[in-house]
Amino acid sequence: MAETRHNPEIAQSLDDIADLLELDDANPFRIRAYRNAARLVRGLGKEVSEILTTEDTAPKLPGIGADLADKIRTLARTGHLPLLDQLRKKTPHVAQELLHLPNLGPKRVRTLCDELGVRTLEQLHRAVLDGRVRELPGFGAGIEKKLREVLEAGAKAPPSRLKLALAESYVDPILTYLRGAPGIDQVVVAGSYRRCQETVGDIDIVATAERGQPVIDRFVAYDEAAKVLASGSTRATIVLRSGLQIDLRVVPKESYGAALYYFTGSKAHNIAIRKLGLERGLKINEYGVFRRRKRLGGKTEDEVFGAVGLPFIPPELRENRGEIEAAAAGTLPKLVELADLRGDLHVHSKATDGHDSLEELAQAAREHGYDYLAVTDHSRRIAMAHGLDPHRLMQEMRAIDRINEKLGETTLLKSIEVDILEDGTLDLPDGVLGELDLVVAAVHSKFDLSRQKQTDRILRAMERPHFTILAHPTGRLIGERAPYDVDMGRIIAAAKNRGCYIELNAHPDRLDLIDSHCRMAKEAGVLVSIATDAHRAQELNNLRFGVGQGRRGWLEKGDVLNTRTLAQLRPLLARTMRR
DNA sequence: GCCGTTTTCGGCCCGACTGTTTTCAGTCG
Secondary structure, three states: OOOOOOHHHHHHHHHHHHHHHHHOOOOHHHHHHHHHHHHHHHHOOOOHHHHOOOOOOOOOOOOOOHHHHHHHHHHHHHOOOHHHHHHHHHOOHHHHHHHOOOOOOHHHHHHHHHHHOOOOHHHHHHHHHOOOHHHOOOOOHHHHHHHHHHHHHHOOOOOOOEEHHHHHHHHHHHHHHHOOOOOEEEEEEOHHHHOOOOEEOEEEEEEEEOOHHHHHHHHHOOOOEEEEEEEOOOEEEEEEOOOOEEEEEEEOHHHHHHHHHHHHOOHHHHHHHHHHHHHOOOEEEOOEEEEOOEEEEOOOHHHHHHHOOOOOOOHHHOOOOOHHHHHHHOOOOOEOOHHHOOEEEEEOOOOOOOOOOHHHHHHHHHHOOOOEEEEOOEEOOOHHHOOEOHHHHHHHHHHHHHHHHHHOOOEEEEOOEEEEOOOOOEOOOHHHHOOOOOOEEEOOOOOOOOHHHHHHHHHHHHOOOOOOEEOOOOOOEOOOEOOOOOOHHHHHHHHHHHOOEEEEEOOOOOOEOOHHHHHHHHHHOOOEEEEOOEOOHHHHHHHHHHHHHHHHOOOEHHHEHHHOOHHHHHHHHOHHHHO
16 A cells, blocks of 8 residues: 555645645635645644545535545645646746745746746846846845845745744733833734744734824834834834844724734634625724724624624634634633643653752642642653662652652652653553552654554553553654654544543643644543643743643643642542553 | 535635835735
């Protein structure tokens, strides 16, 4: 059997088709259909080839009709598509690359390729320097200058998305700064940041004021700003010295909700809501909700949703992945909140590679008001971290007993982050693991096994009688290390069968489980442990990033293991009793 | 290319800013 292509690869092909169609001056709505399909496939928790298996006539995915379903099946099976091959043959290879440069869209890219015969970025650079580009229709000195800048900077600093936690460190200062603008009322962050996406490409800020200009003036004068990309009377864009782009929109007070809604996105969600509005004869834009000329509302987001007959949809759900249908049916999830969490089930002490002592961790847990904190130091295989052997683990357990005797409200749970070895055995014997309150298990080596082998390895580990939670299930480090190849559907199904749990690692570099897999776990009835993997007490604060991710994955309080009180948690951890 | 309780054809979200124009196309979000 030929190997099946996975969702990210299929989504990329669909996006490539959209790019190439754009360059081919195709029907914009046809292009949008491919882009929507790419986004949908990328966000699916399940392999699209499994959903679109047979030659079923009934459409199963919104926006995927018979034609696209057929093309996706072909892509999944072969990795190729005649349409894509044809388009590639027709379009110069460099065109797609040019399309992604700022200020270049399909029209200008075509002009460059057709009029100047540009085939490489190097050739474009030379044409810019020779002054040939500025002579072209639709180009000029302004665009020439911008192109030169981007071509000269591009090679050394590829634009990258920023992890949410890092973006956060830029956001608070600029909000504080903007609050000093004359006549300003509200200042809030919208966009992917508000939706708690794991990374953000830029920061969208919405402000309200009587007059926009004074706010814009202050914004573009921000001393962290390296460049002003655009500046009008109600809208401006700057780039910070760090490379982070920040967009500001200033609207009147009565448009606050409409603007916040509009700039929170996602685009797909907004389009779907506007469509609902259109069906009711309403126009929805960043200034409000209108019927013909008459303004019906827009002061709050509730008014925007209300206009299309829906309840408020939390920002984390606004991806057009079924939240609008759920809102209409009254079945929106009541999303988990940080305050629902009663403890943390993945924390390291200085016995291995953590920074703080058991006492310091216990103290921090008490300050957080936790019922419990599981100490999960590494096992012996992780020599670099001075992993625990059975003897040192027993010592740690006795130390925990002593601390618990005087701790009062908060309980330290005895645990370990035990290594899953290549053959699926665990790094410590069952007899030792059986002494613990729970066992967190993880893969830390041999990331490059085949999908089949990696999945089997984890499933074998789950069969061990004391395996409780699978930590950072794919091992990915955002922007640094790809996830190892596993079949999450099989892992979640096995977790259900065997009474295990899946971790959502809240470390901002990991956020591992992704949102769609959270949703898969929820639908399968597998509880998720949102845990920090803290290596110092201060990192217990990272839990909020995990909660944001879990909310994107539709998790409710009941779907999260560590919303249970200690008394409720204990029987859930006693896995052998449940089998 | 998708979609349909007004439609199987003819719609498909919409406004701001820039730069090149000389009234607007292209790009972006």
